[in-house]
Amino acid sequence: MREDILQTKLDKLNNICEFGMEAYPEKNERTNTNGEALEKFDELSEKELTLVGRVRSMRPMGGSTFANIEDEGGKIQLFLNKNNINEAKYKLFSKNVELGDFVQVTGKLFKTKQEEKTLEVHDWTMLSKNIRPIPTEHFGIKDEEELLRKRYLDLLANPETREMFRKKNIFWQTIRQELVAEGFLEVQTPVFEHTPGGADAEPFMTHHNALDQDFFLRISLELPLKRLLVGGYERVFEIGRVFRNEGMDRDHLQEFDHMEFYWAYSDMSRGMKFAEKMFKKIVFNVLGGYEHEYEGQKINWDIDFPVVDYFTEFEKETGISLSNSEVTVEELKKKADELKIKYESGYSKGRMIDTIYKKTVRQKLIQPCFLVGQPLEISPLAKTDPTDPMKVLRFQIVAGKSELCNAFGELNDPIEQKKRFEEQMKMREAGDVEAQMIDEDFVEALEIGMPPAFGFGMSERVFSFLMNRSIRETTIFPAMKIK
Numbered sequence: 001m002r003e004d005i006l007q008t009k010l011d012k013l014n015n016i017c018e019f020g021m022e023a024y025p026e027k028n029e030r031t032n033t034n035g036e037a038l039e040k041f042d043e044l045s046e047k048e049l050t051l052v053g054r055v056r057s058m059r060p061m062g063g064s065t066f067a068n069i070e071d072e073g074g075k076i077q078l079f080l081n082k083n084n085i086n087e088a089k090y091k092l093f094s095k096n097v098e099l100g101d102f103v104q105v106t107g108k109l110f111k112t113k114q115e116e117k118t119l120e121v122h123d124w125t126m127l128s129k130n131i132r133p134i135p136t137e138h139f140g141i142k143d144e145e146e147l148l149r150k151r152y153l154d155l156l157a158n159p160e161t162r163e164m165f166r167k168k169n170i171f172w173q174t175i176r177q178e179l180v181a182e183g184f185l186e187v188q189t190p191v192f193e194h195t196p197g198g199a200d201a202e203p204f205m206t207h208h209n210a211l212d213q214d215f216f217l218r219i220s221l222e223l224p225l226k227r228l229l230v231g232g233y234e235r236v237f238e239i240g241r242v243f244r245n246e247g248m249d250r251d252h253l254q255e256f257d258h259m260e261f262y263w264a265y266s267d268m269s270r271g272m273k274f275a276e277k278m279f280k281k282i283v284f285n286v287l288g289g290y291e292h293e294y295e296g297q298k299i300n301w302d303i304d305f306p307v308v309d310y311f312t313e314f315e316k317e318t319g320i321s322l323s324n325s326e327v328t329v330e331e332l333k334k335k336a337d338e339l340k341i342k343y344e345s346g347y348s349k350g351r352m353i354d355t356i357y358k359k360t361v362r363q364k365l366i367q368p369c370f371l372v373g374q375p376l377e378i379s380p381l382a383k384t385d386p387t388d389p390m391k392v393l394r395f396q397i398v399a400g401k402s403e404l405c406n407a408f409g410e411l412n413d414p415i416e417q418k419k420r421f422e423e424q425m426k427m428r429e430a431g432d433v434e435a436q437m438i439d440e441d442f443v444e445a446l447e448i449g450m451p452p453a454f455g456f457g458m459s460e461r462v463f464s465f466l467m468n469r470s471i472r473e474t475t476i477f478p479a480m481k482i483k
Contacts, residue, residue: 035073198222350377
């Protein structure tokens, strides 16, 4: 900020103080919001009102000044005339109040010749003096990085951004209400874990000074919630922040809000019915309808979600049958080369299958569907499908080429779970930093006994999908590199 601009603003601040008015008082005397004044205009027009808000425009006209102030309830026009207010206070307002200041104004409502609802101000006081220029609604900040780095300026200049985060609140409240109505108990589990698990992701690490031990920041909510099923709860869920030390792109951030629920004695069929019902409720509550656009595609949620089989579609796209246990990593790499799909040399069989699927099968899934029957190699926490030992009991809701949730028939066989963890550790030792670690305490919990259960997880990425924006844009304060 230029020194002369700062000095001019500081001079105005000094003028306010020298007048004897507090520039940053503790209290205000608001009687109504601006929205109430506009909506109940006829009812309130005979009463003296005190309104508050940020000054968004100033239009001096000789002995009169028009201004607009805005609070969260709306924007209202002010009219000040030196004949209707203390003259010294009028001059103080007209010469020292500017865009960005917060003021308290008292007066009566009337309509101008243009029928605009307006408050004729008889008195005013400063609530907070602005000393830095703010972006205007018409000439705001255009740099997206700057808007994300200083989100308060984005919220200030762009009403559509404020509205988006109101919708995000509706998104999470709808999920919470649907689960509570279904009898689920909301719980909170630790962010610090000795062993991270429940997802394929590289964790962050921190040090706990009091215990003098290193901890990982959780990458999932899964394993603590399953321990609660062991302890006797039958329906539990958590909405909380998880942390994954991975790349940033349209769909991924290092920290994000996530929801998981676990439902003892339920199964895939019941879980699919509930998930479809909940998704449709979320979409309608957030959007006010069932259709929206995502990356140029029209998505319609007002359908019965079809079931798409992973193995069937994979074979259609690649000619490789995943039911054949003899399929090798080399064969998958050869197919990836043929299809010009990039991969890393150390990828395991499961990682290769997943990489090829994402560049082939998933690219064809536009309208909402249930993708079912994922390979055992990429699902270390899911039950094996009793009809095909190469598959697991798992589904994902996919739309617009995006995976929007993960759901499982939960593995509760402790011997099989330990075996799966050991396979993951081999992958980890071979250089796969996202492979899962053995959680001995979780295996011990399974040995105590966990009932058959259905599990489900989804993140705020679903909201960014509905908004047709990147997840960084729909995160209120995303992590940004400091300039």
